[in-house]
Amino acid sequence: MARVGIIGIGHGQFGRRSDATVQELAFEAYREAVQDAQIDPKDLDGSVIGSVPEYHKQRSLPGVVQEYLGLNPLPTWLTEVACASGSAAIRTAWMGIQSGAHKLMAVIGCQKMTELSTPEILALMGRVGEVQWESVFGTTFPAYYALFAKSHMHEYGTTREQLLQVAVKNHFYGARNPNALFRKEITMEKAMESEPVSDPLQVYDCCANADGAACVILASEEIAKKSSKPVVWLDGLGCATASMSVLRRPNLVGLPSAEQASHVAYEMAGVTAKDIKVAEVHDCFTIAEIMAYEDLGFCKKGEGGRFIEEKQSYLEGRTPVNIDGGLKSKGHPIGATGVSMTVEVVKQLRGEAGERQVPNADIGLTHNVGGIGQYCFVHVLRRD
Amino acid sequence: MARVGIIGIGHGQFGRRSDATVQELAFEAYREAVQDAQIDPKDLDGSVIGSVPEYHKQRSLPGVVQEYLGLNPLPTWLTEVACASGSAAIRTAWMGIQSGAHKLMAVIGCQKMTELSTPEILALMGRVGEVQWESVFGTTFPAYYALFAKSHMHEYGTTREQLLQVAVKNHFYGARNPNALFRKEITMEKAMESEPVSDPLQVYDCCANADGAACVILASEEIAKKSSKPVVWLDGLGCATASMSVLRRPNLVGLPSAEQASHVAYEMAGVTAKDIKVAEVHDCFTIAEIMAYEDLGFCKKGEGGRFIEEKQSYLEGRTPVNIDGGLKSKGHPIGATGVSMTVEVVKQLRGEAGERQVPNADIGLTHNVGGIGQYCFVHVLRRD
Numbered sequence: 001m002a003r004v005g006i007i008g009i010g011h012g013q014f015g016r017r018s019d020a021t022v023q024e025l026a027f028e029a030y031r032e033a034v035q036d037a038q039i040d041p042k043d044l045d046g047s048v049i050g051s052v053p054e055y056h057k058q059r060s061l062p063g064v065v066q067e068y069l070g071l072n073p074l075p076t077w078l079t080e081v082a083c084a085s086g087s088a089a090i091r092t093a094w095m096g097i098q099s100g101a102h103k104l105m106a107v108i109g110c111q112k113m114t115e116l117s118t119p120e121i122l123a124l125m126g127r128v129g130e131v132q133w134e135s136v137f138g139t140t141f142p143a144y145y146a147l148f149a150k151s152h153m154h155e156y157g158t159t160r161e162q163l164l165q166v167a168v169k170n171h172f173y174g175a176r177n178p179n180a181l182f183r184k185e186i187t188m189e190k191a192m193e194s195e196p197v198s199d200p201l202q203v204y205d206c207c208a209n210a211d212g213a214a215c216v217i218l219a220s221e222e223i224a225k226k227s228s229k230p231v232v233w234l235d236g237l238g239c240a241t242a243s244m245s246v247l248r249r250p251n252l253v254g255l256p257s258a259e260q261a262s263h264v265a266y267e268m269a270g271v272t273a274k275d276i277k278v279a280e281v282h283d284c285f286t287i288a289e290i291m292a293y294e295d296l297g298f299c300k301k302g303e304g305g306r307f308i309e310e311k312q313s314y315l316e317g318r319t320p321v322n323i324d325g326g327l328k329s330k331g332h333p334i335g336a337t338g339v340s341m342t343v344e345v346v347k348q349l350r351g352e353a354g355e356r357q358v359p360n361a362d363i364g365l366t367h368n369v370g371g372i373g374q375y376c377f378v379h380v381l382r383r384d
Numbered sequence: 385m386a387r388v389g390i391i392g393i394g395h396g397q398f399g400r401r402s403d404a405t406v407q408e409l410a411f412e413a414y415r416e417a418v419q420d421a422q423i424d425p426k427d428l429d430g431s432v433i434g435s436v437p438e439y440h441k442q443r444s445l446p447g448v449v450q451e452y453l454g455l456n457p458l459p460t461w462l463t464e465v466a467c468a469s470g471s472a473a474i475r476t477a478w479m480g481i482q483s484g485a486h487k488l489m490a491v492i493g494c495q496k497m498t499e500l501s502t503p504e505i506l507a508l509m510g511r512v513g514e515v516q517w518e519s520v521f522g523t524t525f526p527a528y529y530a531l532f533a534k535s536h537m538h539e540y541g542t543t544r545e546q547l548l549q550v551a552v553k554n555h556f557y558g559a560r561n562p563n564a565l566f567r568k569e570i571t572m573e574k575a576m577e578s579e580p581v582s583d584p585l586q587v588y589d590c591c592a593n594a595d596g597a598a599c600v601i602l603a604s605e606e607i608a609k610k611s612s613k614p615v616v617w618l619d620g621l622g623c624a625t626a627s628m629s630v631l632r633r634p635n636l637v638g639l640p641s642a643e644q645a646s647h648v649a650y651e652m653a654g655v656t657a658k659d660i661k662v663a664e665v666h667d668c669f670t671i672a673e674i675m676a677y678e679d680l681g682f683c684k685k686g687e688g689g690r691f692i693e694e695k696q697s698y699l700e701g702r703t704p705v706n707i708d709g710g711l712k713s714k715g716h717p718i719g720a721t722g723v724s725m726t727v728e729v730v731k732q733l734r735g736e737a738g739e740r741q742v743p744n745a746d747i748g749l750t751h752n753v754g755g756i757g758q759y760c761f762v763h764v765l766r767r768d
Contacts, residue, residue, distance in 0.1 A: 001484060046623075052437075053436075053464060054443070057515060058511060058514075058515045059508065059511040059512045060466050060511075060512040060513075060755045060758060062464075062465055062625075062759070063625065063628045063754070063755055064514070064628055066625050066758075067625075067627055067758075071625070072627060073624040073625050073641060074624075075623035075624065076465070076623075076625055076759070077463050077472040077475070077476065077759075078463065078464045078472075079462065079464075079476075080437060080446075080461070080462045080463075080464055081444075081446055081447075081460070081462060082443070082444050082447075088461040092461065092463075092476045092480075094483070094485075095476065095480045095483040095485055096476075096479050097483075098479075098482075098483035098484065098485070099478070099479040099480075099483040100385060100482065101478075101621065124443065127442060127443040127444075128443045129444075130442075130448070131442045132442075239430075239459035239460075239461075240459065241447065241450050241451075241456045241457050241458060241459065241460055242456055243451055243456060244444065244447045244448055244451050245451075256457065257457060260457050370444070370447070371444045374444060374450075374451075375446070375447060375460070
């Protein structure tokens with residue numbers, strides 16, 4: 001099978017971006033990616049937008065972005081699977097190139113989360129849970145993940161300190177990422193004192209909404225091989241789904257969709273969890289990162305708490321995770337997140353991550369969850 | 385290049401479906417398509433949902449539909465490009481199969497348009513126009529298409545009777561389509577007397593919102609060739625875009641995206657406009673169908689009015705168009721429409737259209753417009 005390469009990456013500043021419209025955010029990331037790839041934008045033959053449209057006052061987002069980037073009349077479409085929309089965009093662009101229909105595509109994850117009022121946003125987010133039997137009774141995302149945390153603590157003895165150690169780690173690295181929303185380290189003491197959100201989760205267990213965009217340029221093998229940049233190949237793509245309703249899940253200590261998606265991606269790329277030298281995982285809440293360690297096979301089921309306690313997911317550990325700060329510290333512009341993860345992994349595989357560089361990183365992974373795990377996309381990337 | 389075949393079709397009742405949730409509508413169409421394809425649903429390896437999410441109270445639509453259809457843990461994602469979302473879903477499923485990542489996929493276009501109040505719907509629809517310079521000043525979809533109609537009348541002498549003849553034709557055929565919202569013929573007199581909406585458009589120039597769903601099963605060439613049903617091949621796929629803002633268009637007498645998308649699709653399928661024996665086009669307003677005749681090359685630019693006046697788009701004419709009633713008579717559940725068009729063309733190419741059958745239909749086309757033509761998807765289908 002031919003391969004699809006990532007030959008350009010771009011990433012804007014995440015945060016409250018009242019200075020920019022969603023298309024302006026998209027342009028920031030796109031411009032950087034095109035420059036990075038050293039391509040003439042005229043050679044592009046399509047774009048895919050990862051975003052959740054309903055948080056924007058302007059709808060028909062692909063049209064707006066496409067026009068602002070000067071990409072008309074090229075084909076475009078938007079993919080949406082809640083917080084995994086960016087990875088779905090990468091998946092469909094990969095398919096577009098692998099199918100022969102496209103050769104060189106821009107994938108843009110872009111999202112404004114601050115155009116609407118907080119009550120409007122909370123109402124929209126609640127509707128990503130199952131509305132007939134669950135969110136209608138008041139479950140919000142923190143409440144869902146609090147259920148996961150409680151179950152994990154009960155089942156495996158995971159502690160509040162272990163949960164918050166994820167936040168301490170991600171703030172540590174986020175402080176070193178110029179694109180992150182929160183660029184400051186935190187202490188365990190400060191984290192432990194933070195306000196409760198949904199027991200056992202506290203403020204520092206939760207990521208924050210943000211505006212932002214990220215972009216990757218995908219190319220056919222033929223074009224990628226001519227690139228002057230070190231090419232990172234998108235060699236494994238896994239996607240799996242699970243019940244919307246957590247009531248219908250077999251247990252609440254992990255995400256079956258993540259486990260399954262990683263199996264598919266590993267098999268396709270011909271690697272195992274041990275081969276992953278750097279990973280970006282979906283830490284919307286601290287418990288989500290701990291479950292990801294286990295679902296992805298970085299450690300055994302139930303050992304995620306110890307994995308972070310032993311700093312195995314730090315830069316120097318067995319499998320460095322979220323060395324850009326993760327959703328926790330970067331902020332979570334939902335449609336952009338999957339693309340942002342990909343940008344970071346590419347940087348690491350190219351050896352361009354500066355003080356955050358993981359030594360000898362040759363194979364990396366992204367793990368992007370939609371909703372409460374009703375979708376998970378896992379991608380395996382490999383440098384030349 | 386290997387081919388992708390359509391081996392199953394399903395279509396629910398379009399209309400005000402207060403009896404069904406969006407996932408129930410999806411199931412109606414899906415069940416029929418699976419039965420039609422005579423496949424075991426266990427052999428499916430993914431689904432794509434075409435829908436515009438924000439009209440539903442429940443978000444995370446692919447998750448809800450996937451679960452209701454019993455398709456977890458298979459991959460799924462949603463595509464959105466306004467009213468062309470269904471065709472974008474078909475395009476990405478085609479790419480999924482052609483890329484080798486998938487072999488047998490269900491594409492489900494599904495949409496409820498009646499969950500929200502009319503003012504809410506109008507506000508959402510307005511935002512599909514350009515909000516910074518246009519819709520904020522009050523342009524609605526009828527107003528946009530009234531601009532097209534006025535320009536076409538001014539430039540080519542197109543008449544109100546010619547516009548309304550499109551409605552008379554589509555109601556004539558819609559009366560013979562059990563899935564249509566409006567199953568009654570109308571007379572030119574009645575149409576001419578209908579209330580004004582946006583000059584020169586009257587009530588009978590406009591399609592109506594509806595709830596509904598349609599489904600097609602796409603298969604790799606290898607699987608399709610084993611199908612017991614006559615296979616219809618998806619041989620040409622064109623997609624093009626144009627400025628969101630009609631202010632920035634070179635003229636208002638056609639859709640450049642439609643013209644360009646049809647060129648791409650014709651070339652890919654190795655056909656010309658003359659080869660098209662049956663077409664489903666996006667008649668959201670009567671003028672849109674007249675412009676489609678011209679943009680697709682069924683007649684010369686400016687001759688669309690005469691084309692309908694001479695009944696060239698009737699069943700017995702040169703290029704039969706919307707012989708299922710079109711958006712005008714079927715109703716327009718926006719995310720479902722592109723898939724509904726595909727179902728009808730497959731029926732025609734298989735010779736299963738009953739009293740609406742176009743004789744000797746071997747090659748057909750769908751033309752699905754998003755927004756005000758900022759997107760257009762044209763697909764060419766061919767029977768074995």
